[in-house]
Amino acid sequence: MSLDVELARFVLLVSVIVVAVLYVRTQRVTGGTFTPGYLAILLFAGEWAVLGSIVAFTVLTVVVVRLVVVRWAVVTKPWVYGLGVVVSTTSHAALRGVLQLWDGPPVLALFVVAGLYVTPGIIAYDLIHQGLRKTTAAIAIALAVTAAIASPVLLLGFAPKGPSLSFQGRIDPDWWWLGVTVAVWATLALRMARRLATAGYVGALFLVETARWDTILILVACCAAGALVTSLVVRRAILTPRLRFQFAVVIGAATAWTAIYWGQRLGIDGATALDAFTIEPLLVVGLVSADLVRARPWRSVVGVLAATALIVAALAATALPPVGAVGGVALVFVVILAIARPAIVELFRAGHAAEVAGRAAAGLPPRA
Amino acid sequence: MEALIIPALGTSAVLAATVLVLVWDRRCRRHVAALADLSPRILVTGTRGKSSTVRLLHAVLRAADRAPWGRVTGTVAEELAPTGATEPVVRTGQHSVLELFATVRRARAAGARSLVVECMAVNPELIALTQRGIIAAGVALVTNARADHLEDQGLTPAAIAVSNAAVAEGARVVVTAEHDPEVLATLRAGIGGYGAACVTVHGDWLPAAVRARVPDEHPDNVAAVLAVAALLGIHADTALEAMGSGSHEPLARDPVTDRITVGTTTHTFVNLGSINDPESTRTALDALDPRNTHESPGASSRTGARRPFRIAIVHSRWDRPLRSIEFAAFLERREFDRVLLTGAAYRPMRRILHQQGFARREVRPLRTWSAITAGALVRRLRRLRPTGPDVLVVQMANVESTTAVRIERALARRRSRPDQVHP
Structure with missing residues (x-):
């Protein structure tokens, strides 16, 4: 992969602006705010296999959610969204875990790996929610506009000569599939049961990857600045929750890129280290900014720390002998299910309340 | 020149973000x-x-x-x-x-x-x-x-x-x-x-x-x-x-959308419109057919009217699963003879309907993968083995239901066919 880091960041920022404009103009969503940018980067990088995988896992997720999840269980919209991401991530992780027994770990940049796991779930949700035609058209439009803006930079030879995309995180590539699976399950549990914010599905994973105090300090400053600017906009303008999220992402990503650029110019190592993670800092700062504006800051801090702890615990367990590793990872998933339990109980209670309401309208007594 | 590319790209992107925010702010103020x-x-x-x-x-x-x-x-x-x-x-x-x-x-x-x-x-x-x-x-x-x-x-x-x-x-x-x-x-x-x-x-x-x-x-x-x-x-x-002169909701006047006679059986299709809660559905059903609600199909009431064989078609939206559960709990076996379920929450609804006294064969799925015809719909209804000369098909639909829309389109197409006489 020879795509320049700065160009990838430029493409991402342009794409989230395009997505926000598209939503304001047409109220169409694009399978996730970051999806068109992510797809554009893959397109420029010539990652056709990855693009194909996204399509395949999206189809798989739609089929599982439509024909199994919503038909067999009583699940509300936030659960459908979360379970879509869980299905896409878990199915891909399972496939990856099996395949690498023969192939070895995948050599992919961090952003590709994280996006590849989560993106199909988000696209699948929008396909179910908004419909096939509208969603594919919205993705195509956002992708085309992003590509049209970014292409001249490439075609005219103005591509910057910065570091190319690379993978220098701390998580062993052998266990990436486990890390991302735990991140997604933990996020769903913490969100649904405890109303905690976790910087999207992969924000905590990014924290584990970086694990440098100077880098984290820069990111915290960016998140605070992004949230501050966004809250000023929220106070002035009329923003629906979705639009508020999109504006927070745009502002957060712009803040992060600006801070990283100037940090590097000022010779701060923590800023330079962020080049190893390409678009991930922009993405995470945008997501955290959105979380900070939406909920109380402690919910973001506790949520991210809890998800990080679960990921670290699962990855640490892999260093144990096989039986201990399996037991340790299983224990992490038991803890996640324990965290999620109140939300699952709440779902059953809601189903029961609906049944009682229906019986009452029919003049029947509540069932014992 | 190359040293300027990154700041130029960054500045233009940040400017674009700023313009987006300012344009939206201006639009809000104009609104x-x-x-x-x-x-x-x-x-x-x-x-x-x-x-x-x-x-x-x-x-x-x-x-x-x-x-x-x-x-x-x-x-x-x-x-x-x-x-x-x-x-x-x-x-x-x-x-x-x-x-x-x-x-x-x-x-x-x-x-x-x-x-x-x-x-x-x-x-x-x-x-x-x-x-x-x-x-x-x-x-x-x-x-x-x-x-x-x-x-x-x-x-x-x-x-x-x-x-x-x-x-x-x-x-x-x-x-x-x-x-x-x-x-x-x-x-x-x-x-x-x-x-x-x-x-x-x-x-x-x-x-x-x-x-x-x-x-x-x-x-x-x-x-x-x-x-x-x-x-x-x-x-x-x-x-x-x-x-008295105001406009009305579609279906607010006459919920009967069609009548199709096959042999000696007349199928009357009724759409209760955007009925979203059981209490309102109860009112609509009572208004529609107040006759001997709880008697067997074909039995005569005090007024001499026969109670039709009733089939409910319940369209469930994937994003409103609790509404689906409400409707399943609302449907009584003594009021409806068969239930066709479309859309989401099929299994939980079927479980509740069985608890309500419906036999397994009396609750069936209705799947339409593509457009259907009125004839195909009636054939599907006849597989439920209705008894008596009158079959009342009550659609509890929602504007968002694909199957409900397909059924309405099928009935509308049938009505618009000049070569068929409306029964």
């Missing part, structure tokens, strides 16, 4: 300025009767020469011009309260001087945003609070009342036709919490002479509209006169 030309502004929310109430209010404001622009989002989303003409709302994307920006623009362009809008939000945060930021209505109306939209508004009518009370944010007066004392008390407390006054009305309080003047409308809606008219200084006579 707020535009609202000043539309007075009074009325926002209608609640569980049932929103669209009908908006139509009635629009008719009343028209009669009072207030040049109203109306917007309903019920069975169909459409806007009502000051001339009385209706225009469908064309949606290019998802349903969003942002659509109301365009509604206000169109209202001003058409020369409207007042605005009456059905609140399309059910989530309390969005209801508050619609009222506070987008419509800023002086008068709000909560028709009632019933067990619907449980996923967004809460699991009890009281919780739903709290959710609907968000419409009072920034309003001077909120009119409600809610009857249940406990729910009403909660609603009043919620409205009072926002500093708005609450006016309670009840259809039963209307004199018989008044009800007789608008016989086709729900008395609660009439009472609520009369209360709003009084607040706006419009005479009750003018309002009552206008209500």
Whole structure:
């Protein structure tokens, strides 16, 4: 992969602006705010296999959610969204875990790996929610506009000569599939049961990857600045929750890129280290900014720390002998299910309340 | 040159982000300025009767020469011009309260001087945003609070009342036709919490002479509209006169959509429209067929009418699973003989229906992978082995259900075929 880091960041920022404009103009969503940018980067990088995988896992997720999840269980919209991401991530992780027994770990940049796991779930949700035609058209439009803006930079030879995309995180590539699976399950549990914010599905994973105090300090400053600017906009303008999220992402990503650029110019190592993670800092700062504006800051801090702890615990367990590793990872998933339990109980209670309401309208007594 | 590329790209992207924020801010300010030309502004929310109430209010404001622009989002989303003409709302994307920006623009362009809008939000945060930021209505109306939209508004009518009370944010007066004392008390407390006054009305309080003047409308809606008219200084006579000439919800008049006779059996298709809660469905079913509800198919009632073989088609939306559960718990074996289920929550609904006394063969799925024909639908119904000469097919549908739309289209195609005689 020879795509320049700065160009990838430029493409991402342009794409989230395009997505926000598209939503304001047409109220169409694009399978996730970051999806068109992510797809554009893959397109420029010539990652056709990855693009194909996204399509395949999206189809798989739609089929599982439509024909199994919503038909067999009583699940509300936030659960459908979360379970879509869980299905896409878990199915891909399972496939990856099996395949690498023969192939070895995948050599992919961090952003590709994280996006590849989560993106199909988000696209699948929008396909179910908004419909096939509208969603594919919205993705195509956002992708085309992003590509049209970014292409001249490439075609005219103005591509910057910065570091190319690379993978220098701390998580062993052998266990990436486990890390991302735990991140997604933990996020769903913490969100649904405890109303905690976790910087999207992969924000905590990014924290584990970086694990440098100077880098984290820069990111915290960016998140605070992004949230501050966004809250000023929220106070002035009329923003629906979705639009508020999109504006927070745009502002957060712009803040992060600006801070990283100037940090590097000022010779701060923590800023330079962020080049190893390409678009991930922009993405995470945008997501955290959105979380900070939406909920109380402690919910973001506790949520991210809890998800990080679960990921670290699962990855640490892999260093144990096989039986201990399996037991340790299983224990992490038991803890996640324990965290999620109140939300699952709440779902059953809601189903029961609906049944009682229906019986009452029919003049029947509540069932014992 | 190369050293300048990164800052140039970065600066242009950051500038674009800034422009986006500034443009939106300007649009918001223009929207707020535009609202000043539309007075009074009325926002209608609640569980049932929103669209009908908006139509009635629009008719009343028209009669009072207030040049109203109306917007309903019920069975169909459409806007009502000051001339009385209706225009469908064309949606290019998802349903969003942002659509109301365009509604206000169109209202001003058409020369409207007042605005009456059905609140399309059910989530309390969005209801508050619609009222506070987008419509800023002086008068709000909560028709009632019933067990619907449980996923967004809460699991009890009281919780739903709290959710609907968000419409009072920034309003001077909120009119409600809610009857249940406990729910009403909660609603009043919620409205009072926002500093708005609450006016309670009840259809039963209307004199018989008044009800007789608008016989086709729900008395609660009439009472609520009369209360709003009084607040706006419009005479009750003018309002009552206008209500009789207001537009109506599709399917509000005649729910029977078709009759198909095969051999000696007549299948009567009925669509209850956007019936979203069991209580309202009960009312609609009683109005539709008050005859010996709980007798066997074909049995004669005291009036001599035969009870038809009843098949319910329940269309479930994937995003409203609790509504599906409500309907499954509502359907009684003694009232319906067979149930066809389409869409989501099939298994949980089937389980509840079995508990209600339906046998396994009496509850079947209805899957339509593509467009269907009326003939194919009838064949599917006949596989349920109905007995007796009359089969009543009751669709409990929603505008969002693909299968419901396909069935309606199939019946409409059949009606439009000139070579077939309508039975």
